[in-house]
Amino acid sequence: MSDDRLLILGLGNILMGDDGIGMHIINDLKKLNLPDSIDVIDGGTPGIDLIDMLSTYRNVILVDAIKYRGGDSSG
Secondary structure, eight states: OOEEEEEEEEOGGGGGGGGGHHHHHHHHHTSSSSOTTEEEEEOOOOOGGGGHHHHTEEEEEEEOOOOOOSOOOOO
């Protein structure tokens, strides 16, 4: 496990409008001069196939969008 590394993983499909926000943010982050201890990866849409990669990190930030069709989202 990469205890000292952080994974920022963008998920989504850039062809599906808002669902591609994770990809856009990852592309912007890759342009920054981030510390070597931060891995920024475009995860696309593979879903469960990412489990092996995720299991090598203790700290993960997922960047994704969902379509919410509920009522009050304040809680």
